[in-house]
Amino acid sequence: MKSPFHVMIIPTLGCPSKCHYCWSSDEGSPRMSIETVREIAEWLKDYQSNQVTITFHGGEPLLAGAEFYRQALPILSEGLAHLAPTFALQSNLWLLTPELAEILAEYQIPIGSSIDGPEEITDAQRGKGYFAKTMRGYEIARENGLEVRFICTFTNRSVKEKETIFDFFLKQGFPLKLHPALPSLRSKDPKEWALEPEEYGELLVYLLDRYLDNLGRIEVMNINDLCRGIFTRHGTVCTFVDCMGTTLAIGPDGSIYPCYRFVGMPKYVMGNVRDRPTAEDLARSKAWKLMHAFKDYVDQECAGCAHIKYCRGGCPYNAIAPTDGEVRGVDPHCVAYKRIFDEITTRLNEEIFGSGDMEMGGFGSPFVRNTKPGIMAILRTMATK
Numbered sequence: 001m002k003s004p005f006h007v008m009i010i011p012t013l014g015c016p017s018k019c020h021y022c023w024s025s026d027e028g029s030p031r032m033s034i035e036t037v038r039e040i041a042e043w044l045k046d047y048q049s050n051q052v053t054i055t056f057h058g059g060e061p062l063l064a065g066a067e068f069y070r071q072a073l074p075i076l077s078e079g080l081a082h083l084a085p086t087f088a089l090q091s092n093l094w095l096l097t098p099e100l101a102e103i104l105a106e107y108q109i110p111i112g113s114s115i116d117g118p119e120e121i122t123d124a125q126r127g128k129g130y131f132a133k134t135m136r137g138y139e140i141a142r143e144n145g146l147e148v149r150f151i152c153t154f155t156n157r158s159v160k161e162k163e164t165i166f167d168f169f170l171k172q173g174f175p176l177k178l179h180p181a182l183p184s185l186r187s188k189d190p191k192e193w194a195l196e197p198e199e200y201g202e203l204l205v206y207l208l209d210r211y212l213d214n215l216g217r218i219e220v221m222n223i224n225d226l227c228r229g230i231f232t233r234h235g236t237v238c239t240f241v242d243c244m245g246t247t248l249a250i251g252p253d254g255s256i257y258p259c260y261r262f263v264g265m266p267k268y269v270m271g272n273v274r275d276r277p278t279a280e281d282l283a284r285s286k287a288w289k290l291m292h293a294f295k296d297y298v299d300q301e302c303a304g305c306a307h308i309k310y311c312r313g314g315c316p317y318n319a320i321a322p323t324d325g326e327v328r329g330v331d332p333h334c335v336a337y338k339r340i341f342d343e344i345t346t347r348l349n350e351e352i353f354g355s356g357d358m359e360m361g362g363f364g365s366p367f368v369r370n371t372k373p374g375i376m377a378i379l380r381t382m383a384t385k
């Protein structure tokens, strides 16, 4: 199965928010010029021929301002019309104005934003006032017909409030997509907020149960992706496929990286759009070779794992960034992935092949299978969308 081609444009690594566990923002980061956007379009035009999804990411991409998007979107959509580009944006929404929302709505750009649960929990992790500012932007987005989905970062502190957080998303009618807080490589204490892999695994199992108890009333995107991956034997999000080559990111100065997570780290630069590198040119860079060394490592190290087809060793950034670019292991979240993959697989097998999971029916009826929704119900729900 061919993975879709995804390009992330990072107009700046700057961000007005100061989330405590952030690992990616950089106050001194330059802003991308429109000239660089033109260079991106010129380069991508001949780089490959598949449909392309372009995500504006950061830092905070809205720092680039309305004029940037007013010019950049037509340059990309018209210049790359033969690649049928679709767009997306990842933003905390603080800087969303009605003017910007109108521009984004013209291109039907779905927005991914971030809140970590109710106001007290979000502000404790992301700084006072974060929640109110994001919700203001959310209202503007909705008024302009933009679709917004929130990512919820679970830290080692907020995981203790998982019930409250789940109930908040349920009550608000928001789909839930979670991210585990990663060790911040720029902090003196990288693990201060990071969610330990064991806790992450237990959190996923907890969310699976809560999801099943509330099926039809909420969507837990990670659980959907995991179930779909197991069922189709192929990952459906970047973490669980060989992302190298199918995802690229472009920093503010036109430098090309394997993914947005590496932007701003000079050793991971593979080329620059102004030089119009071909895939073969990028393949000669150290960063490209490193990503492929990770893939080869996974083929060897995970060969005996039942989940290798739809896990692929997890995220290469998680694996190689903390070791300063050396492949010494797979994604440290392996423990969590195994925990949830095992749990879903066991339940799915029980549902399909039977497990004695029966309950007493009514008077006169024989034993009947437990009617509590299971993994098949999640898969069915997804199939009807």
Ligand code: SF4
Pocket: 238, 239, 240, 243, 244, 247, 258, 259, 260, 261, 314, 315, 316, 317, 318
């Ligand atoms: S490096 Fe990680 S986050 Fe980036 S595209 Fe690959 S799997 Fe996704």
Ligand code: SF4
Pocket: 301, 302, 305, 306, 307, 308, 309, 311, 312, 313, 314, 330, 331, 334, 335, 337, 338
């Ligand atoms: S669960 Fe762990 S061992 Fe299995 S494929 Fe994923 S990273 Fe490798």
